[in-house]
Amino acid sequence: MRLIALLLCSSVLAGCASKSNDDPSGTWINQAAIDAARESGHLREALAAYGPNLEWQIDAAKQEATYSNGFEVAEGRLQRIDPQHWQVTFYGDYRERLSLSHDQLTQDASDYWPEQQFTRVPAAEAQTTPGSNFERALYRAYLGGDWLIEKGPGRGGLVRFAADGTVEGLPGAERYALCLAGDCAAMSGDNDSIWLQLGEQGSPWIFVHEGNQLRIFDAQNRAQFDEMPEYQPGPQRWLLKRK
Structure with missing residues (x-):
């Protein structure tokens, strides 16, 4: 009887646990x-x-x-x-x-x-903080891992983009932010853009992510001085390859 009771109890608990x-x-x-x-x-x-x-x-x-x-x-x-x-x-x-x-x-x-x-x-x-969970998951999946600088300043060094928006090994930058929406998206048109910052100084860059390669270009402003900036890819600054 005790065994039957235990089995019935287990069945009830399992049924409760399986409910959505x-x-x-x-x-x-x-x-x-x-x-x-x-x-x-x-x-x-x-x-x-x-x-x-x-x-x-x-x-x-x-x-x-x-x-x-x-x-x-x-x-x-x-x-x-x-x-x-x-x-x-x-x-x-x-x-x-x-x-x-x-x-x-x-x-x-x-x-x-x-x-x-x-x-x-x-x-x-x-x-x-609203939005921070998506950003951390995106940064981890999209830029996570070690990157080797194949071309550009710091050639031969390793770059690491952390989920919290810090970056190590990229000359002239200690923080980054991917452009997701808003003004930065409007200013970069169809291009993907990233903000790189060192201390209190930062600027936008255009990037192209292809497979295990990440190309980062100067963001050249094609707009007039009294217009909203319109960034297009300029000269390539870095070529990174994911290890």
Whole structure:
């Protein structure tokens, strides 16, 4: 009898454990955009194809939901529609709907955005600053590892891009930031761009990521002095090869 009781108890517990989680609370990132950028090398194209939103942070208990698109952060009020569907209302009565299925969060297609998919970040790894979780995951996947300087200043040295935005071994730079959206994207047109900074001084650069090679070019401004900058690739400064 005790054995039967234990088996029944185990069955009940297993059934409970196998139920899908209907709580969307936590941090969610656009992993599809990261995977596409890593596989193709084309960052802006990947963000355009799978974005534009890059991260959600949700607190169901407080009825709060925040998204980041790499340029701006929007905070909204979360409301449950049914166990797997939620609505987020933002300033100006603008709404988005979210669907939850196992460990996948879907931002439903709307008048503003296409359907987008998000993957949950483990709670122990999640950062509180909106957008920082996507950036760290992107930096790790897209630029992680050791790079050898094949051409340019520091030739023969190793370069390491860290997930927190620091860079080691690249002459004249100690921090970097990939352009995801906003003014930097508008100013670089169809080109991928990166910000390199040393101390308080920094500047934009154009880059091309092809397989295991990373080419970094001077960003030449083609605009007039009274116009918004319009950057195009200039002379190549570095050629890096991933080891």
